[in-house]
Amino acid sequence: xxxxxxxxxxxxxxxxxxxxxxxxxxxxxxxxxxxxxxxxxxxxxxxxxxxxxxxxxxxxxxxxxxxxxxxxxxxxxxxxxxxxxxxxxxxxxxxxxxxxxxxxxxxxxxxxxxxxxxxxxxxxxxxxxxxxxxxxxxxxxxx
Numbered sequence: 001x002x003x004x005x006x007x008x009x010x011x012x013x014x015x016x017x018x019x020x021x022x023x024x025x026x027x028x029x030x031x032x033x034x035x036x037x038x039x040x041x042x043x044x045x046x047x048x049x050x051x052x053x054x055x056x057x058x059x060x061x062x063x064x065x066x067x068x069x070x071x072x073x074x075x076x077x078x079x080x081x082x083x084x085x086x087x088x089x090x091x092x093x094x095x096x097x098x099x100x101x102x103x104x105x106x107x108x109x110x111x112x113x114x115x116x117x118x119x120x121x122x123x124x125x126x127x128x129x130x131x132x133x134x135x136x137x138x139x140x141x142x143x
Contacts, residue, residue, distance in 0.1 A: 019031050042070060051143075070082050091141065114136060127143060
């Protein structure tokens with residue numbers, strides 16, 4: 001699908017109208033998929049709560065989308081936090097889909113970003129980023 005063929009909202013922004021399964025795989029138009037997540041960014045603490053709930057519900061791809069919206073709307077000083085968490089969710093997604101090579105690579109990338117953020121000493125909305133990075137290094141999911 002080219003950029004011109006993508007689903008767009010009334011302002012011309014790309015939006016995903018195609019249904020997806022619980023692991024984010026696209027389904028045919030008209031099929032019944034899982035409920036989509038909001039595409040607009042949530043406040044930081046709410047982002048963590050919603051993303052964590054989605055991972056626990058077996059929807060890590062949806063959690064990635066929630067985290068990605070926060071990363072794109074957040075300050076540059078928080079980029080490694082939100083990108084690292086989003087990559088962690090994509091790693092979990094790849095593992096659940098049976099793509100262990102892709103999962104391993106993304107767990108490592110997530111750990112690098114989270115470690116970089118932890119080194120800044122910035123607040124992470126109550127999240128123990130060092131602990132999450134350590135779990136990512138062990139290729140374990142969740143935060």
